[in-house]
Amino acid sequence: MNLQQRRNAKLTIRDDLNFLSTVQDFIENTALTFGLGQNEALALTLAGEEIFNYLCTSVKPMAEIEISCYEGGYYAALNFNLPIQNFALRAFNLTATINIDDDKSLDEMGLVIASRMVDHLQISQSDSGRLQLSLRKEKKYPKAAENNRTASTPLTEEFSIVTPDAEELKFFISESRHCTAPDLLPQEFCYPGKIVDMVNAGDYRAAIVRDAGGRIGGGIIWFWSSSKMVECNGPYILAEDASPAISQNLRQSMAEALLEHCLNAIAKSSAVGLLNRSPGSDLPRHHFESLGSALEFHNTTAPTEIEALFRQMQEDPGAIAWAHPDLEPFLRREYQRLTLPREIRLISDSGESPADFSVLASEFDRSRQKVTLQPLWAGNDMEKSIADHLALFANEELNNIFFVVDLGKSWQAASFPGLSKNGFTPRLLLPYGGKGDLLLLQKIGASS
Amino acid sequence: MNPIAAPLEDLVPEYIRHFEAYIPSKPDDELKKLYGCDPLYRLNNNENPLGPPAAARPIIEHFAAPGAAIYPSGDAYHLRRALGEKFSMNPDQFLVGNGANEVIAFVIKAFCQEGDNIVTADKTFAVYEWIAEFSGFSAHLTPLLDFGFDAEAMLNAIDKRTKILFICNPNNPTGTYWNREQLINFMDRVNGRQIVVIDEAYCEFVEQEDFPDAMELIRQYPNLVVFRTFSKMYALAGLRIGYLAGSLEVVDIIRRTCVVYSVNTLAQRAALKALNDDQHIIDTRNHIRKEKARLLPLLKKLGLKYQSGEGCFVMIHLPMSDTLAYRKLMARGVMIRSMTGFRFPNWIRVSIGSSQAMTAFVKALTELIEQTSQ
Numbered sequence: 001m002n003l004q005q006r007r008n009a010k011l012t013i014r015d016d017l018n019f020l021s022t023v024q025d026f027i028e029n030t031a032l033t034f035g036l037g038q039n040e041a042l043a044l045t046l047a048g049e050e051i052f053n054y055l056c057t058s059v060k061p062m063a064e065i066e067i068s069c070y071e072g073g074y075y076a077a078l079n080f081n082l083p084i085q086n087f088a089l090r091a092f093n094l095t096a097t098i099n100i101d102d103d104k105s106l107d108e109m110g111l112v113i114a115s116r117m118v119d120h121l122q123i124s125q126s127d128s129g130r131l132q133l134s135l136r137k138e139k140k141y142p143k144a145a146e147n148n149r150t151a152s153t154p155l156t157e158e159f160s161i162v163t164p165d166a167e168e169l170k171f172f173i174s175e176s177r178h179c180t181a182p183d184l185l186p187q188e189f190c191y192p193g194k195i196v197d198m199v200n201a202g203d204y205r206a207a208i209v210r211d212a213g214g215r216i217g218g219g220i221i222w223f224w225s226s227s228k229m230v231e232c233n234g235p236y237i238l239a240e241d242a243s244p245a246i247s248q249n250l251r252q253s254m255a256e257a258l259l260e261h262c263l264n265a266i267a268k269s270s271a272v273g274l275l276n277r278s279p280g281s282d283l284p285r286h287h288f289e290s291l292g293s294a295l296e297f298h299n300t301t302a303p304t305e306i307e308a309l310f311r312q313m314q315e316d317p318g319a320i321a322w323a324h325p326d327l328e329p330f331l332r333r334e335y336q337r338l339t340l341p342r343e344i345r346l347i348s349d350s351g352e353s354p355a356d357f358s359v360l361a362s363e364f365d366r367s368r369q370k371v372t373l374q375p376l377w378a379g380n381d382m383e384k385s386i387a388d389h390l391a392l393f394a395n396e397e398l399n400n401i402f403f404v405v406d407l408g409k410s411w412q413a414a415s416f417p418g419l420s421k422n423g424f425t426p427r428l429l430l431p432y433g434g435k436g437d438l439l440l441l442q443k444i445g446a447s448s
Numbered sequence: 449m450n451p452i453a454a455p456l457e458d459l460v461p462e463y464i465r466h467f468e469a470y471i472p473s474k475p476d477d478e479l480k481k482l483y484g485c486d487p488l489y490r491l492n493n494n495e496n497p498l499g500p501p502a503a504a505r506p507i508i509e510h511f512a513a514p515g516a517a518i519y520p521s522g523d524a525y526h527l528r529r530a531l532g533e534k535f536s537m538n539p540d541q542f543l544v545g546n547g548a549n550e551v552i553a554f555v556i557k558a559f560c561q562e563g564d565n566i567v568t569a570d571k572t573f574a575v576y577e578w579i580a581e582f583s584g585f586s587a588h589l590t591p592l593l594d595f596g597f598d599a600e601a602m603l604n605a606i607d608k609r610t611k612i613l614f615i616c617n618p619n620n621p622t623g624t625y626w627n628r629e630q631l632i633n634f635m636d637r638v639n640g641r642q643i644v645v646i647d648e649a650y651c652e653f654v655e656q657e658d659f660p661d662a663m664e665l666i667r668q669y670p671n672l673v674v675f676r677t678f679s680k681m682y683a684l685a686g687l688r689i690g691y692l693a694g695s696l697e698v699v700d701i702i703r704r705t706c707v708v709y710s711v712n713t714l715a716q717r718a719a720l721k722a723l724n725d726d727q728h729i730i731d732t733r734n735h736i737r738k739e740k741a742r743l744l745p746l747l748k749k750l751g752l753k754y755q756s757g758e759g760c761f762v763m764i765h766l767p768m769s770d771t772l773a774y775r776k777l778m779a780r781g782v783m784i785r786s787m788t789g790f791r792f793p794n795w796i797r798v799s800i801g802s803s804q805a806m807t808a809f810v811k812a813l814t815e816l817i818e819q820t821s822q
Contacts, residue, residue, distance in 0.1 A: 264791040268574065270468040287794060289772050312771035315786050317474050318482030339775040341482035 006201075007034065007071040012064050015082075017056045023067060024049055027078060030069035034076040037140055041076075044137040047114040047121075048078050051133055054110030055080065059092075073201030074194050075119070075138040084131040092123050092131065092376070094362055095388040112392065115364045123361040125376050141191040144174055155239075155246050156212040159254060161261040164208045164219065166196045172208050172219040176236040183304055184280040186221075186233050187367060195221070207261045209254045217246070218282070220258040222266070222274075228432055230266050230313075231275045235259055237282045255282040263287070266313065272432040276309040287311050289338065292428030294442050297369070297399035308428055319436050320345055321407040324416035327439075330426045331407075340431055347413045354414075355379035360389055370400040375415050383418035390422060390443065401443035408436020463584045470578070473783070485781035489805035492785040494620070494650075494761050496683035497802040498735060501728035504684070504721040511714050522708040524691075524716050530723055531691065535663045541699050544719075546710040548649055548677040548690030552614075553579050555673060555692065557705040559611040559643055560585045567605045568614035569597050571622070571791050573647065576614040595755055596624035599634045606642065613638065616647045617662070618654060621790055621797045623757020628660035635669045643698065645673045649690075650759040652681035652729055653736060659758070663693060670695035673702075678715075680760065681732060682722040687715035736760050739800045746810050750817050760800045763787065764813075768820050770796050776819075780812035 009030045013019050027048040031041035048067070055065060059082075066081040094111050111133075115121040120136040164172060170192040177189055188194055198204035199221075208219040220234035235258035239246040246254075263274065276283060288309035295303040318341035323331050325346050335342045359377035364370070371393055373386075386403075393401055403424050405412045424441040431437050473479065473492070480486050500508060521527075524544035532539035545551035556566065556579050566580045570589035577587040588610065590601035597615050606613070615634075618625035626634070631646070638644055646662040662674045677690035689711055692702070722728070740756060747754045753765040766773050770786040773796055777784055782805070787795035798809060 260793055263788060263793040264570070267788055267791045267793075268468070268577070286767050287769055289769060311769050312775075313788055314471075315473065315771060315774050317471065318479065339772070339779055341479075341484075341775065341778070343482060 006073075008068055009033075010066060010068040012066050015056045015059075015061055015063065015065055017053065020049065020052060020056075023052045026067065027069060031076045031078075031137070034069065034071035035073075035139060036076050036137060040137050040140060043117040044076060044078055044135065047117040047135050047137070048080075050110040050114040050117075051080055051135070054114075055082065058110070059084070072136070072203070074141075074197035074203075075136050078135040078137075080133040082131055084125075084129065092361070093357075093359055093385060093389075095385065095392055111362075112396070115362070116366070116396075118364075119367065120363065120365060122363045123376070125361070138194070139197070141194040141197075143190050144177065144192050153213075153215065155215055155217045155250065157250060158212040159209050159217060159257070161207050161257050162210050164206055164216075166200075168208060168210075168216060169196055169199060169206055169219075172206075172216055172236075172238070175216070175238045176219070176234075179238055179240055180236050180280055184278045185236075186278070189233075198223075205262075205265065207258060207265075209258055217254050218258060220262050222262045224271070225275070226433065228270060228272045229275060229430070230269075230271045230273070231277065232259075232262055233276075233278065234280070235282050235284075236280065251282065252284070256284050259284050259287060263311075263313075269313075271313045273313055273430070274311045275430075277306055279307060279309045283309070285309065291338070291430065292334075294402070294427045294440065295400075295444070299369070299397075299399070308430075310431070312431065316341060316431070318342065319408065319432070321437055322347060322410040322413040323407065324413045326420060327413070327416045327426065331429075331439075334429050338429070338431075340429075340437075342437070345410070347410055356381070358382040358385045358415075360385060362389070364398075368400060369398050370402070371396075371398045372402040372404055374404045374406075375412050378411050378414045382415055383421050386415075386418050386422045386424075403441045403443070404434075405439040405441065406434035406436055407439055408434055461584060464582060467582045479778065479783070483775075483778040483781075485779060488778075488781050488783060489801060489808050490783045491799045491801045491805055491809055492783045492797075493685070494680055494759070494799045495685055495801075496681060496732055496760065497800070497805065498683065498728070498732050500683045500718065501722045501725035503725040503728070504682070504718040507717045507721050508687075508714065511717075515713055518713065519709060520711060520713040520716055523706075524711055527691075527716050527720050527723075530720055531693070534723060535693065537663070537666070537693065538696060541666070541696055542691050542693050543699060543702060543706050544689065544691045544711050544716070545706070546690075547679060547688040548647070548675050548692075549575050549579075550707065550710060551675055551690055551692040552576060552645075552647075553583075554702050554705050554707075555612060555643065555645060556580055556583055556585065558702040564609045564611045565607070566612045566614060567602050567610055567642075569602075569616070569619070572597070572614075572616045573620045573649070574790065576645075576647075592619075592622065592624075594624070595619075595622040595757070597626060599626070599630065599637075603634075603637055606638075610642055612643045612645060614645045614647065616649070617660075618650050618758040620650060620759065621761060621763050621785075621787065621792070621795075622755050623650075623759045623761065623763075625654065625656070625659060625758055627656075627658035629658070631660045631662070631665070635665065635672065638671070640669070640671045643671050643673055644669070645675060647675040649675065649677045649680055651676065653733065653760055654758040655733060655737075656758065666693060666695055670697060673698060678719045678722060681729060682719065682725075684715065684718055684722060687712065687718055689715040689719050732760075736800045739803065739806050743798075743800075743806060743810065746814075750814060752817070755795075761797050762800070763792070763795050763797050765795050767817070768794065770794050773816060776816050777809075777812050780808075780815065782809045782812045784809070 011026045028045040031044045061082045068079045070077040118135045119138045122134045173192040204223045206221045209217040218237035222232040225231045235255040288311045291308040291310045293305045293307040297303045321342045358379040360373045361376045363372045427442045528539040528542045531542045565586045567588045568576045580587045588605040673694040679685035755763040774786040785797040
């Protein structure tokens with residue numbers, strides 16, 4: 001399935017609660033048509049209902065709302081798109097209509113309820129000022145069976161890199177789970193059928209190494225995580241370390257060939273960088289540079305440190321990074337360490353009146369107990385707004401809280417003091433991840 | 449009143465929507481500021497460090513301002529006559545463009561229509577592939593074989609909709625070349641069914657006896673089109689001028705897509721003078737030979753694999769990301785070409801520059817490698 005083949009349906013409707021049942025029917029029918037099971041379709045419908053209800057009662061855009069449903073192959077996506085004046089943006093703070101100290105009022109928060117029912121929820125604002133709420137509900141896939149490892153026979157020195165068919169892909173996924181530490185594999189690897197659908201949908205790309213005898217020696221998967229960034233999982237070589245099935249040289253050349261295949265596939269695209277967030281032992285590290293690391297907190301086990309390895313795909317033309325003076329030492333140190341040509345421009349307070357309120361967009365990834373905040377609007381209540389969001393997340397079992405600042409946008413730099421006071425620490429810089437470099441901050445401390 | 453937004457989704461063709469614009473590097477003064485380096489040696493564009501030929505210099509230095517008010521010759525009349533004389537061909541067998549990039553576009557526009565494709569290598573001068581794709585045609589890419597164009601793979605990639613085959617000879621960036629026998633064999637097997645473009649942007653640098661004279665082969669193969677440029681050996685890159693040559697019938701077709709008046713007066717006059725400055729070619733070849741002889745043993749000493757063939761450049765394989773190496777070398781005042789975009793990850797291409805620039809490059813590279821191995 002490529003982009004052209006993806007089906008979609010669109011409903012344009014006024015912000016009027018009398019249309020609620022029309023909206024419900026539209027979402028449920030399209031979700032079922034796009035292949036979601038009954039339970040998943042119902043969850044998406046309930047989430048959509050909460051959003052529509054919230055838009056009509058709290059946001060009141062006094063305009064038509066575009067509701068579109070997209071077929072993603074392994075998921076159905078639901079988007080609400082509406083024009084919005086800046087003064088009304090405030091309603092998109094998750095904390096807009098609730099009293100953080102009152103547990104009961106949390107249940108009245110439509111956006112939070114919606115976020116619990118779907119796999120991803122994202123609030124974003126386009127350059128033209130339109131606001132988009134994007135929800136995604138994935139199909140349910142059977143977990144991979146805990147099969148015994150297929151007996152490994154020695155691989156031949158000759159091999160080629162090919163695009164796998166569905167069965168080859170599932171074989172690679174299944175075998176890689178035997179040869180790689182679980183924390184180095186993406187969660188999707190527990191669901192081989194999902195990976196096949198992700199590849200068929202064009203969201204994931206995969207390549208495997210096949211030896212002269214037709215045996216699969218390893219593979220790599222990559223995907224676009226934003227319009228400028230590609231991430232890869234792997235390469236994974238299907239043999240335990242020091243296995244007699246494969247010499248160290250062959251192992252390295254297979255991994256190198258897989259990575260080069262991925263690099264060449266995106267070499268002439270708009271990708272500015274390739275990221276690897278879980279570098280395993282087979283990853284040819286000399287292709288990458290380390291951006292730094294973030295911690296991943298779990299409910300029961302100790303946090304794991306996730307290193308982000310990065311490689312630029314294009315020559316760096318240099319850029320401007322806007323920063324609050326308190327952030328300058330970190331940026332100078334990191335830009336120096338990474339040899340990134342940046343002109344740091346400090347924002348200043350010249351007595352101008354700040355906006356009255358801030359707006360934070362939230363992106364949930366419940367499977368990882370993760371939420372990422374990004375400023376949509378900066379005002380003089382930034383510190384409090386962040387604190388309110390943190391209090392809300394404490395009740396939502398979200399252990400991994402991140403904040404992303406786009407250093408290419410001067411107004412976002414003002415967020416830093418509020419972040420710092422709320423326990424956020426700068427973790428790493430992602431070059432050209434947004435309009436400029438993205439600074440990833442992580443909340444370390446009490447609620448994590 | 450609010451401005452009316454153009455419905456770009458409806459207006460922009462699919463193949464443009466997904467095409468990524470080429471972003472050239474910033475000017476030197478900006479780069480020096482950003483990377484904190486001075487001087488900055490540009491060893492990224494294969495420019496000739498000797499500068500324009502002596503015969504062309506007075507033309508450039510004394511171009512009179514009133515001349516800027518007058519349109520140039522629309523079809524480079526005098527230059528085409530001079531080219532005809534030099535190669536013993538009819539002046540109408542030449543088309544002059546605003547750099548060789550423009551003549552690539554002329555040929556593609558002349559022969560391709562919706563559904564057609566071109567065939568070229570995956571790791572060569574990127575502009576054939578770019579122009580084909582942003583014009584809505586697909587590019588069938590074949591892997592290089594031992595760093596050279598693979599004739600067999602190219603022939604196998606031809607289908608019913610293939611219109612043009614592009615061969616860069618010698619190849620940029622690998623410096624490999626097809627000799628006369630290989631080229632003739634390829635032309636015979638194509639058997640006139642497609643247009644074959646031989647891009648000879650670097651041919652004046654080649655000193656090998658068996659390098660083919662593609663101009664001469666046009667008589668034998670009317671489907672052969674040859675590209676040449678004044679940007680490389682003749683060092684007129686800043687004036688943007690290049691040309692193509694072919695049989696009268698083929699050039700007559702390409703002329704229909706040709707943008708007239710696109711080549712400025714100064715470029716035409718300088719090229720006319722540069723064309724027969726043979727001493728400039730001798731001097732440049734001597735310089736390239738001397739500097740390569742100095743560079744290659746140093747690369748070997750550093751334990752670096754390299755690919756050095758014909759042309760004014762060398763490709764070097766690094767034990768690190770080439771884009772990171774680009775930044776680190778820039779910080780040391782040397783600009784090279786990172787090769788990820790050519791589908792050669794972890795390779796860089798360095799142009800042979802002035803002796804001073806090459807000394808700076810070797811010093812910066814040595815520091816980089818020593819730092820990496822620590």
